[in-house]
Amino acid sequence: MSFLLRNARIAARPVIASRVMPSRAFTSSSMRSLKEDDRHSPDLAEQNERHKQDQLQKQKDGKGHWKPELASNSEEAVAADRQAGDHTMEELQKKTAKHAEEKHK
Numbered sequence: 001m002s003f004l005l006r007n008a009r010i011a012a013r014p015v016i017a018s019r020v021m022p023s024r025a026f027t028s029s030s031m032r033s034l035k036e037d038d039r040h041s042p043d044l045a046e047q048n049e050r051h052k053q054d055q056l057q058k059q060k061d062g063k064g065h066w067k068p069e070l071a072s073n074s075e076e077a078v079a080a081d082r083q084a085g086d087h088t089m090e091e092l093q094k095k096t097a098k099h100a101e102e103k104h105k
Helices: 001-011 044-060 073-083 089-103
Strands: none
Touching: none
8 A cells, every 4th residue: 555655746746847958969070261252271270370460551541442362252242232233244244254264374
């Protein structure tokens, strides 16, 4: 009889659910780079510092401007959208071809 009485008391207690927080199975560390495609550049820090110093010097001289080398890919895309304007498809194609020729000389 005592067995039944003891089990009845245990069964009558409210069940308290314990929350078990799952552990993180996957971790990663962030890499400090401005652009997503710059991760494999061996002299990235040197290039960024050179562009930064150039930009700071031009700002001191009053000739500062936006440098796409110091922007992320998404910042470049936003800047390009803001500068787009009303151009025809032919004008945009010529401008792109000219830019590609100048950049890859």
